[in-house]
Amino acid sequence: MSIKSPSPSVLARFDNRPRRWWIKALTFLVFALALTWSAMGIQYKGITAKGSEVAYGVLHGIFNPDTTVLFDTSEMGVPYLLFETVAIALLGTLFGGLLAVPFAFLSSEKIVPRWLAFLVRSFVMLVRTIPSLVWALIWIRVTGPGALCGVVTQSVCSIGMISKMYVTAIEDVDTRILESLNAMGCTTFQKIRYGILPQLTANMMSTVIYRFDINIKDASTLGIVGAGGIGSVLIQAIQTRRFGITGAFLAGMIILMLVIEYFSTRLRKRLAQGL
Numbered sequence: 171m172s173i174k175s176p177s178p179s180v181l182a183r184f185d186n187r188p189r190r191w192w193i194k195a196l197t198f199l200v201f202a203l204a205l206t207w208s209a210m211g212i213q214y215k216g217i218t219a220k221g222s223e224v225a226y227g228v229l230h231g232i233f234n235p236d237t238t239v240l241f242d243t244s245e246m247g248v249p250y251l252l253f254e255t256v257a258i259a260l261l262g263t264l265f266g267g268l269l270a271v272p273f274a275f276l277s278s279e280k281i282v283p284r285w286l287a288f289l290v291r292s293f294v295m296l297v298r299t300i301p302s303l304v305w306a307l308i309w310i311r312v313t314g315p316g317a318l319c320g321v322v323t324q325s326v327c328s329i330g331m332i333s334k335m336y337v338t339a340i341e342d343v344d345t346r347i348l349e350s351l352n353a354m355g356c357t358t359f360q361k362i363r364y365g366i367l368p369q370l371t372a373n374m375m376s377t378v379i380y381r382f383d384i385n386i387k388d389a390s391t392l393g394i395v396g397a398g399g400i401g402s403v404l405i406q407a408i409q410t411r412r413f414g415i416t417g418a419f420l421a422g423m424i425i426l427m428l429v430i431e432y433f434s435t436r437l438r439k440r441l442a443q444g445l
Contacts, residue, residue: 224408231417232424240418246403248422255399256426258320258392259385265321266328267378273329274336275362280345291337298330302388306397317398324385324392332381339373340366372441379434379441386430390423 240248275281276290306323313319347365356364393401400419407416 224411227411227413228408228416228420231413231415232420233417234414235418235421236412236414237418239415240422248400248418251400251403251419252422252426254317255389255393255401256386258317258397258399259324259382259389261321262324262389263328263378263382263385265325266381267332267374269325270329270332270336271374273333274340275366277333277337278340280340280343280348281358281362281366294330294333297326298334302327302392303395306392306395310396315396315398320389320392320397320399323397324388327388328381328385331384332377335377336370336374339370339377343369376438376441379438383430383434386427 239246243249245251273290273294277287277294279287281287282290302323305326306319309322309326310319313322343366347369348361351361351365389397389399390401390404393399393403394405396402400423404416404419407413407419
């Protein structure tokens, strides 16, 4: 099979291509300077004896968990604490996903005036900027320690991320449908109900499922500050060096995350395919 040589016009265009080697060199220089500057702030002083002992104990505990705690059905057992963690993440995701809907539509310039969209977007960005642990420390003063604090914290944190994803989806909707509804004299609510929501349903559900995966991990972390879930007893087990119990908690969390990741991935795939 013979290969045809490029035509003269193609060769002429190749010879006249933009010579932007300096942009690549400048990009590489900026990246190298940023990497060097970041590395200067890291001071490696070796691994301490206690640190290596804890690391070995945790790894040994994962492969040799305390089965009495792993299968204990009381309030201090792994099944109950994992169930509480999932419940916190589920409620926080549902409330956050529902509350994010009005914020998303009020943040879209396709729906509301530009000045109003800017104000709401600024508020959502403020919510998203504050870390979840800081929100937990704030709400724990209001609700007290426990699962309720975790639910409220995750609801607020979910609003920031889910609203941003919703706004991105709203900006990509087919505007021809909105123009048709506008020509029919439909109100803003009717345009949202019949022109936007049908296009966003699958995208919104996929976003909520993705946020649920994140909230499961966050719910385990929020327990460290007293916001319910498995995190509080996990940190206590690590601090007291009860590595068998630590391994039981971590083994349960690993199994839970694998199961949730499997089903959430399949569900998001079906939503993406429109099934």
